[in-house]
Amino acid sequence: MRGIVRSICVFTRTPDPRALALLREVEERLAGGGFTVQTKRVVSPGPMARLADLVGSTDVYPSVGSVSLGDAVAQFDVFRQVEKMCCHLDLTDRPPAEEDVAFLTRLIAEAPEKTFYFAYAFSNATSSPYFPASSFERPGFSVGLQPTDLAAGCETLEEWLDRMLAAWKAVVALLDDVPGFLGVDSSVAPLGPGPGSFVGFVRQFHPDFSRSLISDVYVRVSGFIKEHNPRPVGLCGLMFPCLEDFELADEYAKGNFDLATNIYLSLHCGLGIDTYPIGVDEDPRAVLDVLMLMRALAGRYGKPLSARFVSDGLARIGERTNFRNEFLHDVVVRTFTR
Numbered sequence: 001m002r003g004i005v006r007s008i009c010v011f012t013r014t015p016d017p018r019a020l021a022l023l024r025e026v027e028e029r030l031a032g033g034g035f036t037v038q039t040k041r042v043v044s045p046g047p048m049a050r051l052a053d054l055v056g057s058t059d060v061y062p063s064v065g066s067v068s069l070g071d072a073v074a075q076f077d078v079f080r081q082v083e084k085m086c087c088h089l090d091l092t093d094r095p096p097a098e099e100d101v102a103f104l105t106r107l108i109a110e111a112p113e114k115t116f117y118f119a120y121a122f123s124n125a126t127s128s129p130y131f132p133a134s135s136f137e138r139p140g141f142s143v144g145l146q147p148t149d150l151a152a153g154c155e156t157l158e159e160w161l162d163r164m165l166a167a168w169k170a171v172v173a174l175l176d177d178v179p180g181f182l183g184v185d186s187s188v189a190p191l192g193p194g195p196g197s198f199v200g201f202v203r204q205f206h207p208d209f210s211r212s213l214i215s216d217v218y219v220r221v222s223g224f225i226k227e228h229n230p231r232p233v234g235l236c237g238l239m240f241p242c243l244e245d246f247e248l249a250d251e252y253a254k255g256n257f258d259l260a261t262n263i264y265l266s267l268h269c270g271l272g273i274d275t276y277p278i279g280v281d282e283d284p285r286a287v288l289d290v291l292m293l294m295r296a297l298a299g300r301y302g303k304p305l306s307a308r309f310v311s312d313g314l315a316r317i318g319e320r321t322n323f324r325n326e327f328l329h330d331v332v333v334r335t336f337t338r
Contacts, residue, residue: 002033002034002035002166002167002170003034003035003036003145003146003147003149003150003163003167004035004036004038004145004146004149005030005035005036005037005038005143005144005145005146005171006038006039006129006130006144006145006146006189006191007038007039007040007041007129007130007131007143007144008023008026008027008030008037008039008040008041008129008141008142008143009040009041009042009043009128009129009134009141009142009143009144010022010023010026010041010042010043010140010141010180011042011043011044011127011134011136011137011138011139011140011141011142011182012042012043012044012136012139013044013045013136013139014044014046015042015044015046015050015051015053015054016054017054019042019044019054020042020054020055020058020060022141022180023040023042023060023141025178026141026143026175026178027040029174029175029178030143030171030174030175032174033170033171033173033174034170035170035171038146039059039061040059040060040061041060041061041062041063041129041131041134042054042055042060042061042062042063043062043063043064043065043134043135043136044062044063044064044065044136045064045065045066045136046064047064047075047078048062048064048075048078048079048082048085048087049075049078051063051064051085052078052082052085061084061086061131062082062084062085062086063085063086063087063131063132063134064085064086064087065087065088065134065135065136066087066088066089066090066121066124066135066136067087067088067089068089069089069099069100069103072087072089072103073103076106079111079114079117079118080110080111080114084117085117086117086118086131086132086134087117087118087132088118088119088120088121088124088132088133088135088306089103089119089120089121090120090121090122090124090135091120091121091122091291091295092121092122092123092124092295092298092299095292095295096120096288096291096292096295097288098284098288100120100288100291101284101287101288101291102284104118104278104287104309105284107311108278108280108311108313109280109313112311112312112313112314113313113325115278115308115309115310115311116275116308116310116325116327116328117131117132118132118308119132119133119306119307119308120291120294120306120307120308121133121135121304121305121306122272122294122295122297122298122299122304122305122306123298123299123302123303123304123305124304124306125234125235125236125304126138126234127140127142127182127183127185127233127234128142128144128185128187128233128234128235129141129142129143129144129185129234130144130185130187130189130234130235130239132308133235133272133304133306133308138182139180140180140181140182141178141180141181141182142181142182142183142184142185142233142234143171143175143183143184143185144184144185144187144189144234145164145167145168145171145184145186145189146189146190146191146196147163147164147167147186147188147189148188148189148190148191148195148196148197148198148201149195149196150163150164150167151163151195151201152195154201155204157205157217157220157221160201161221161224161228164186164224164225165228165230168184168186168228168229168230168231169230171184172184172230172231176231181231182233183229183231183232183233183234184229184230184231184232184233185232185233185234185235185236186225186226186229186232186236187225187234187235187236187237187238187239187271188221188225188237188238188239189239189241190239190241190244190245190248191241191244191245191327192244192245192246192327193246193247196245196246197245197246197247197248198238198239198240198245198248199245199247199248199251200245200247202217202218203247205217209251209256209257210256213261213264213265218238218265218268218269218270219268219269221238221269222237222238222269222270223269225237225238235271235304237269237270237271237303237304238265238269238270238271239270239271239274240257240262240265240266240270240271240274241274241275242257242262242273242274242275242276242277243275243276243277243310243323243328243329243331244274244275244327244328244329246329249329249331250329252277252331252334253331253332255334258334259273259276259290259336262276263290263293263294263297266297266305267297267301271304271305271306272294272304272305272306272307272308273290273294273306273307273308273309274306274308275308275310275328276307276308276309276310277309277310277311277315277321277331277333277334278309278310278311278333278336279311279315279316279317279318279319279333279335280311280313280314280315280316281316281317282317282335282336283336283337286335286336286337287309287336290307290336291307294306294307310323310328312324315333316333317333317334317335318332318333319332319333320332320333321333
C-alpha cells in the first residue's frame, strides 16, 4: 500500500451521474496503484436539494461550496437534513457581521452535528478536496492524501517528506491521463491518534509541544509541501484540526493549544481554525472578533484562512463534550479568551 487518500473530489457546475462515474473511475485507478481511498466527494454550486438528489443514499459527501448568508438561511432545513452536506460562508469581500455569527449560533442550537460541516472562509483557495472549505472554480477533480500515516517508522523529518513526495508523484502518474485531473492538494491533513496524528510525529523531535512552537519544524514542512508538489492545487498547507488530530486535542486539554496559538500557527504555515470546540455559552462577540481578525490576516498576508467551530449542542465552557463522532476527540471546552 502506497498510502491513504483522504478525499477524491469532483467539481461540477451541474450535478449529474457523470460526476459519480468519474469518482468511481478515479477510485479504481488509485486502488489499483496501491492506495486506500477514505472518502469520495462532489462539489457543485447551486441548490443543496439538487445535489442531494444526485448523491442520494451513496457514500459520497456533497458540498455546494461557498454560499451567501441569505442562501444558507433559506436552505437551512435542507442543510440540516442531508447528513453530510457541506458549505461555507466566504467573507473575503465583506466584513463579518453579527448575522454571520448568528447562523453558527443557530446551528449549535438546532443542528449541532452540522457544525462539523460548516466553516467561514477568507481568501479561499479553489479546487481543494478538503471539506467544508472546498470551492468550485472549474470542472474537474482533485485528490488529497492523509500523509501523516506515511510517517510511520520514519526516524527523520526528511524521510517522511521523501515519502510524501513519492506518494504525490505516484498519484500524478496514475491520474495524469484522466480528463479533468486538476492536481493534488498536498495539505498535511491529520486524523485520529498514532500514525494519523501530525503532532504525534512532531513529538519524535520535539517531545514538548510548546517547545515545537518556537522551532522551525512547521515552516520546514509547509515549505516542502508548497515547493515540491508536482501538481499543486487547492490549499497546500498545514492543517491543525484541534479535535480531529487526537494528540493535538490532548494539547488543547492541557491548555497548550488555545485559540491564539492556533491563529499563530495558521499565520505562519497553516490554514486556519479547524474543528475547534466552542461552548454553547461562548460570547458571540468573541466569535465575531475572531472572524474579523482572520479576515484581516488573510488579506494582509494573501493566504487562505478558514474557521470551523464545532459543538455538541450541550457542552458549556468548563464541561466535557460528547460528540458521538468517531472523528472528533471529546474534551473539556475552554473559553476563547483564556
